[in-house]
Amino acid sequence: MAEDIHDYPRWDTHEEWKTNYAPYVRWGMFYCNKNDKRLWVPKYKSIRGKTMNMSHPYAPLVCIAAVLFLAAICTIPFYIH
Numbered sequence: 001m002a003e004d005i006h007d008y009p010r011w012d013t014h015e016e017w018k019t020n021y022a023p024y025v026r027w028g029m030f031y032c033n034k035n036d037k038r039l040w041v042p043k044y045k046s047i048r049g050k051t052m053n054m055s056h057p058y059a060p061l062v063c064i065a066a067v068l069f070l071a072a073i074c075t076i077p078f079y080i081h
Helices: 015-024 059-079
Strands: 040-042 050-052
Touching: 050 059
Parallel strands: none
Antiparallel strands: 040 050
Protein backbone atom coordinates (compact mmCIF):
# COMPACT_ATOMS: atom_id res chain seq x y z
CA MET A 1 0.00 0.00 0.00
CA ALA A 2 1.29 3.46 -0.84
CA GLU A 3 2.44 5.74 1.91
CA ASP A 4 -0.36 7.93 3.20
CA ILE A 5 0.58 11.60 2.94
CA HIS A 6 -2.53 13.10 4.54
CA ASP A 7 -2.67 14.55 8.03
CA TYR A 8 -5.24 12.11 9.38
CA PRO A 9 -4.49 8.71 10.91
CA ARG A 10 -5.37 5.60 8.91
CA TRP A 11 -8.15 3.54 10.45
CA ASP A 12 -6.40 0.21 9.98
CA THR A 13 -2.96 1.09 11.35
CA HIS A 14 -3.45 3.54 14.19
CA GLU A 15 -5.10 3.21 17.54
CA GLU A 16 -5.60 6.98 17.41
CA TRP A 17 -8.32 6.50 14.79
CA LYS A 18 -10.25 4.07 16.96
CA THR A 19 -10.10 6.30 20.02
CA ASN A 20 -10.49 9.75 18.45
CA TYR A 21 -12.50 9.36 15.24
CA ALA A 22 -14.47 6.10 15.32
CA PRO A 23 -16.80 7.25 18.15
CA TYR A 24 -18.08 10.01 15.86
CA VAL A 25 -19.35 7.63 13.16
CA ARG A 26 -23.14 7.38 13.50
CA TRP A 27 -24.98 4.28 12.25
CA GLY A 28 -22.02 3.40 10.06
CA MET A 29 -22.63 6.20 7.57
CA PHE A 30 -22.66 9.64 9.21
CA TYR A 31 -19.59 11.36 10.61
CA CYS A 32 -20.39 14.06 13.17
CA ASN A 33 -17.47 15.72 14.95
CA LYS A 34 -17.66 19.41 15.86
CA ASN A 35 -13.98 19.43 16.84
CA ASP A 36 -12.91 18.35 13.34
CA LYS A 37 -12.71 21.44 11.11
CA ARG A 38 -12.63 19.52 7.81
CA LEU A 39 -15.77 19.38 5.66
CA TRP A 40 -14.61 16.28 3.75
CA VAL A 41 -13.01 13.52 5.80
CA PRO A 42 -11.75 10.10 4.67
CA LYS A 43 -14.30 7.31 4.87
CA TYR A 44 -14.14 5.01 7.83
CA LYS A 45 -12.75 1.59 6.83
CA SER A 46 -12.39 2.52 3.19
CA ILE A 47 -9.37 3.25 1.07
CA ARG A 48 -11.22 5.28 -1.55
CA GLY A 49 -13.49 8.24 -1.14
CA LYS A 50 -14.43 10.76 1.43
CA THR A 51 -17.49 11.51 3.50
CA MET A 52 -18.92 14.75 4.78
CA ASN A 53 -18.55 15.91 8.36
CA MET A 54 -22.21 16.56 9.15
CA SER A 55 -21.30 18.86 12.06
CA HIS A 56 -19.47 21.29 9.78
CA PRO A 57 -21.33 24.62 9.28
CA TYR A 58 -21.33 24.22 5.47
CA ALA A 59 -22.62 20.62 5.44
CA PRO A 60 -26.33 21.53 5.19
CA LEU A 61 -25.62 23.93 2.34
CA VAL A 62 -23.68 21.31 0.40
CA CYS A 63 -26.47 18.75 0.93
CA ILE A 64 -29.15 21.18 -0.25
CA ALA A 65 -27.08 22.17 -3.28
CA ALA A 66 -26.57 18.49 -4.20
CA VAL A 67 -30.31 17.75 -3.95
CA LEU A 68 -31.20 20.79 -6.05
CA PHE A 69 -28.60 19.85 -8.66
CA LEU A 70 -29.93 16.29 -8.90
CA ALA A 71 -33.51 17.56 -9.12
CA ALA A 72 -32.51 19.88 -11.96
CA ILE A 73 -30.79 17.04 -13.80
CA CYS A 74 -33.83 14.78 -13.40
CA THR A 75 -36.24 17.39 -14.80
CA ILE A 76 -34.24 18.05 -18.00
CA PRO A 77 -36.00 15.25 -19.98
CA PHE A 78 -39.38 16.87 -19.30
CA TYR A 79 -38.27 20.12 -20.95
CA ILE A 80 -36.79 18.46 -24.03
CA HIS A 81 -39.60 17.46 -26.38
